[in-house]
Amino acid sequence: MGIWVFAEEISGAPSPGSLELVSKARDFGDVSVFYVGAGSDEAWAALGDHGATAVSHLDTGSTLPSGPAAAALAELVGDASVVLFGMGNTDRDVAGRLAAKLGKPVVANVLDLSVDGAVSVKSEILGGTKAVTTEITTDGPAIVVTRPKAFTASPSGGTAPAVTTVASPDSGRAGAAAITEQHSEDSDGPSLEAADVVVSGGRGLGGAEKFEMMDELAALLGGAVGGTRAVVDAGWVPYSYQVGQTGKTVKPSVYIACGVSGAMQHLVGMKGSNTIIAINKDPEAPIFSVSDLGIVGDLHEVVPQLIEALKARA
Numbered sequence: 001m002g003i004w005v006f007a008e009e010i011s012g013a014p015s016p017g018s019l020e021l022v023s024k025a026r027d028f029g030d031v032s033v034f035y036v037g038a039g040s041d042e043a044w045a046a047l048g049d050h051g052a053t054a055v056s057h058l059d060t061g062s063t064l065p066s067g068p069a070a071a072a073l074a075e076l077v078g079d080a081s082v083v084l085f086g087m088g089n090t091d092r093d094v095a096g097r098l099a100a101k102l103g104k105p106v107v108a109n110v111l112d113l114s115v116d117g118a119v120s121v122k123s124e125i126l127g128g129t130k131a132v133t134t135e136i137t138t139d140g141p142a143i144v145v146t147r148p149k150a151f152t153a154s155p156s157g158g159t160a161p162a163v164t165t166v167a168s169p170d171s172g173r174a175g176a177a178a179i180t181e182q183h184s185e186d187s188d189g190p191s192l193e194a195a196d197v198v199v200s201g202g203r204g205l206g207g208a209e210k211f212e213m214m215d216e217l218a219a220l221l222g223g224a225v226g227g228t229r230a231v232v233d234a235g236w237v238p239y240s241y242q243v244g245q246t247g248k249t250v251k252p253s254v255y256i257a258c259g260v261s262g263a264m265q266h267l268v269g270m271k272g273s274n275t276i277i278a279i280n281k282d283p284e285a286p287i288f289s290v291s292d293l294g295i296v297g298d299l300h301e302v303v304p305q306l307i308e309a310l311k312a313r314a
């Protein structure tokens with residue numbers, strides 16, 4: 001028995017989501033991590049600090065990791081109670097492949113779990129409008145995919161875990177796929193997911209050029225800019241800006257929604273923010289139902305005034 005966490009290396013470190021999962025998993029006992037990437041002493045120290053006691057390390061080099069990772073994991077997790085994944089592309093790819101190999105179901109979109117003999121998970125369905133609790137009664141490991149920021153990464157002061165190198169298994173044709181190019185977007189400010197303040201623009205902005213106003217407001221607040229799917233679909237901003245069900249999940253201290261109606265698919269990606277401020281000219285806009293502060297007004301008048309007020313304070 002035991003808890004396993006899948007961790008992908010991003011920019012030389014365990015993905016932020018994997019540290020959130022390790023922090024949660026330590027509530028239930030010893031935590032083993034399956035780590036995919038080059039690995040380093042710093043990575044092991046970060047995992048240990050968050051509660052990992054053992055790491056199985058697979059380095060697939062330029063081979064696409066999902067096939068080999070699922071094949072190797074299937075050999076390791078036979079008597080585990082749970083294998084936890086985040087929502088990253090590799091996480092989901094490996095979770096699906098592992099489920100097929102083990103003949104087990106996957107429960108996705110999970111916001112909380114308990115492991116008390118039985119494994120019980122809370123997840124959202126129907127676009128985040130309903131929460132359900134599922135008890136997983138199959139034998140063998142429960143395969144659970146969790147939503148970003150469902151848990152908080154919290155160091156526990158643990159020591160470096162025992163690290164075991166895993167040989168890359170034969171995963172057939174899946175092991176033949178190679179990574180030929182990697183691309184990372186340049187950005188001046190904090191990343192959307194890590195920012196303490198997020199300024200988000202919706203269709204109410206009226207055009208791509210109005211995002212300059214969002215950039216200026218975010219820069220004054222030391223935050224990042226996000227958007228709705230409507231503005232992404234309109235080509236005003238890239239997909240990397242999208243907050244919501246099919247975009248990113250953010251949980252900043254302050255989320256400022258400008259010209260955002262508050263469709264449920266948007267709300268699931270930001271409703272966990274600490275303080276939500278909405279600027280919308282429609283007093284009936286659903287965004288006001290989740291807002292702590294609301295301004296009913298034309299954002300083209302309100303936002304410039306806000307920018308001027310912030311500049312005056314600087």
Ligand SMILES: Cc1cc2nc3c(=O)[nH]c(=O)nc-3n(C[C@H](O)[C@H](O)[C@H](O)COP(=O)(O)OP(=O)(O)OC[C@H]3O[C@@H](n4cnc5c(N)ncnc54)[C@H](O)[C@@H]3O)c2cc1C
Pocket residue numbers: 201202203204205227228229230231242243244245246247248258259260261262263264265266269279280281282285297298299300
């Ligand atoms: C399967 C699926 C997945 C989806 N995933 C996502 C997702 O991940 N993220 C997401 O955001 N959406 C997602 N959507 C789309 C979602 O349903 C909405 O269509 C979208 O969020 C609406 O974007 P919006 O609020 O910018 O636009 P609108 O709904 O058009 O709202 C614009 C708002 O701006 C206000 N406004 C207009 N002019 C002004 C002004 N001058 N001043 C102030 N306010 C003004 C209006 O009153 C209105 O409330 C998804 C939809 C589906 C079906």
